[in-house]
Amino acid sequence: MIIDSVDFFYLSIPQVLDIGDGSQDALLVRIRAGGFEGWGECEASPLTSIASYVCPMSHSACKPLKHSLEGMGISSVRDIKRISDLVHENSLDLLQADHTLSGIDIALWDILGKMLDEPVYRLLGYKKAYPKLPYASQLFGESPEATFEKAKKATAAGYKAVKFGWGPFGKTGLKDDIAQLDAAREGLGENAYLMIDAGTAWKVDVPAAKKRLASLNKINAYWLEEPFINAALEPYKKLSKATPRVPLAGGEGCNNYVQAQSMIKHAGLQFIQIDAGRIGGITIAKEVADLAKSSKITYVNHTFTSHLALSASLQVYAGIEKDFISEYPVELSSLAQEMSRTKIIPDKNGLIHVPESPGLGISVDTASLKKYLVDVEIKINGKQLYYTPEF
């Protein structure tokens, strides 16, 4: 079926704060074809991504994404792969393209699932979806006391795994970091999984990261995430060999397959974390999940936004039983909460399940989202190139 439309919706809470909460705005993608409708989300700057979809061609390898979508058909998995390949070729030199493609690709999988009446994970070749253990993913408190309270609250809510990240961690000195780590473990008790996310705090500074290893080891951190900027292979590798050993996690910043491949092969990671909303969508994320499996590295989703994004990210490795840990955002903005009528909620055993409905199995709540819609208008030489479409 020929793609009828690819529409972008820039959504935002009224006042975006200068904090590490990526759910404060969103870029939704809606694709329509043959009476079906698919939805996806880019984990990306909304305005910049929209511009990359509609911008004029610069040269043969720097075309807007629409060039690879308009007039294309969608009725099989092969069609999605073809569009993904085309975008990579036509928009090779358009840096933002991978982030924009991500939401498009997710929407294509959603619509294809609805057309074929199958959940996405089955279209990906998995026979069965295994439940995952969600870790409550949240920001560090502003003080160790605040982190302690957050940890207590997460435990009381039934979470057996919790991650703290960003906020003041890595920014105000070793002593403060140690206090934060201790507070997190104290609040959680001995048995919970505790992950720590440094949010690239030490850039490429291996000694700075090393100074935290003893404390991370003491609190039995399940992993240290993103001590360094994405693709900093040498620093990651060095830290992975330092003592005491703390397992490293990273990869959320990867925006294509070969970057993730390098992180898997050369960074000494034990966990590769992929955001389907950044790496080019479900198509590329699944290729990384396959590589992680054959490389004996654990695949984990990176998701800090809506349950639409969560479903997309879970489909990718739903059928890999051994990779049972899953990032589960628990500090969603009202926008991300209201994005879908369907929610992925932990069951009585504290596990989450990929929806068994067709596509991503997430019903987008356009009525609730209208109040968050940001009108965008882009004109080139007086001619309107883009205007926010009807929701």
Place this chain on the structure above:
Amino acid sequence: MIIDSVDFFYLSIPQVLDIGDGSQDALLVRIRAGGFEGWGECEASPLTSIASYVCPMSHSACKPLKHSLEGMGISSVRDIKRISDLVHENSLDLLQADHTLSGIDIALWDILGKMLDEPVYRLLGYKKAYPKLPYASQLFGESPEATFEKAKKATAAGYKAVKFGWGPFGKTGLKDDIAQLDAAREGLGENAYLMIDAGTAWKVDVPAAKKRLASLNKINAYWLEEPFINAALEPYKKLSKATPRVPLAGGEGCNNYVQAQSMIKHAGLQFIQIDAGRIGGITIAKEVADLAKSSKITYVNHTFTSHLALSASLQVYAGIEKDFISEYPVELSSLAQEMSRTKIIPDKNGLIHVPESPGLGISVDTASLKKYLVDVEIKINGKQLYYTPEF
């Protein structure tokens, strides 16, 4: 001195063709401070880059570039480094940021050079600028005959080094590729340096690339450039070890330091090619040049646009005598030709020289460029976020 303004000018020839000529449009950056004016150029999608400069903040690590520029001062090299660091931190999750930063960083070096009355290469720590041997960089002809003619013409024009790339090469089969390679060498004669640019034609397909090695060896190719997509470390590494040995060049797609570092360490390259208009400007390009030097790999500029971009890219390694080869675009669009009154022209020995004037030493011809100006208007919720400024 406080930065008074950072202005973007989207320029384009009237009809951009679907060919590999990146000089058909341009994004110029003008920075004003304390009565001085600096110019830079992004090798990037103009509209998308402008959007990344003005877009609303998404979260603490996804801020528009203007956030790191407004109110900042510029009076020393340290100030440029500070702004570069800030952009990397504040716009970590904004994929397009590196391309946009590139033009800004180049303009900052230009204005600083004018303020301090020094050419940029001196501010970079080089005592002297060595002349470079320019290779005439051009697209393959549509047929082997056309390539032969182009090669003849380049030789007649005095070029001792020529590169052919893109066009039909790598797209229509082995036999056609061999005919193109033979025609290029035949047209040039035995003694000229001949570089071949596959323009990522084989993506990650090592066997496809291997099939061309014998022919490349036969025509004594000085290097094979970009057989694969950027950052495809494993394919590059494998091809670098295959026989017959053909030196590999790559790296133009790198948009930050650590990507270039990975290419230098893990891809088996003999030549690292950096586009200052993509990697984050002169600041980051210089860091790569330093690494290349200590890694005993040859640094080469990647430049396919204006003489402003050419000067910026040459400053970066002007003081490295042994790295004497330089990409020199010879098929510039009228836009790129008219961009500057100053031109970098081969001397009687066929060598080119970095301008010895302050900054980049290139006088931008705004009067001639007015006819290429593309008016851009971006509105968010009815409020104008960007409008093309006065030239």
